[in-house]
Amino acid sequence: xxxxxxxxxxxxxxxxxxxxxxxxxxxxxxxxxxxxxxxxxxxxxxxxxxxxxxxxxxxxxxxxxxxxxxxxxxxxxxxxxxxxxxxxxxxxxxxxxxxxxxxxxxxxxxxxxxxxxxxxxxxxxxxxxxxxxx
Numbered sequence: 243x244x245x246x247x248x249x250x251x252x253x254x255x256x257x258x259x260x261x262x263x264x265x266x267x268x269x270x271x272x273x274x275x276x277x278x279x280x281x282x283x284x285x286x287x288x289x290x291x292x293x294x295x296x297x298x299x300x301x302x303x304x305x306x307x308x309x310x311x312x313x314x315x316x317x318x319x320x321x322x323x324x325x326x327x328x329x330x331x332x333x334x335x336x337x338x339x340x341x342x343x344x345x346x347x348x349x350x351x352x353x354x355x356x357x358x359x360x361x362x363x364x365x366x367x368x369x370x371x372x373x374x375x376x
Contacts, residue, residue: 249303253295257325260288264329265337282348285326289352290359292322297360301368322353 247254263284297318326349330341360367 250296250299253292253299256288256292256295260292260325261329263288264333265339267337268339282344285345285348286352286355289322289326289349290356291352292325293318293353293356294360296322297357298367318357319353323350326350326353 300314300317326346330343330346330349333339333341
């Protein structure tokens with residue numbers, strides 16, 4: 243457990259921030275200037291950031307970066323999607339906030355975009371961050 247927390251503390255921190263922002267009372271954010279559909283942009287950025295951080299942490303924690311495994315895709319794609327879907331279901335039930343399918347769509351779009359971005363720049367990321375730790 244200690245090793246897991248050490249390896250994934252950045253991803254855990256991002257998840258905690260997402261949970262706070264998702265379940266905080268809506269009045270907490272009344273003084274923040276907004277624009278139309280800004281919440282969709284926020285959802286996109288939160289879940290893109292989570293997916294990028296999961297990929298980054300998973301690559302740093304694994305000794306063999308090129309090893310493809312089913313677990314990688316569950317961690318990168320399925321976990322953030324399940325987290326986002328669960329939050330959208332729980333918000334109206336327990337926290338007095340509205341859940342939205344469009345918010346969930348923004349979450350999924352952020353996850354997929356981040357995965358594509360990290361896949362495109364995989365060589366650069368490995369060169370700069372992962373191989374330095376080996």
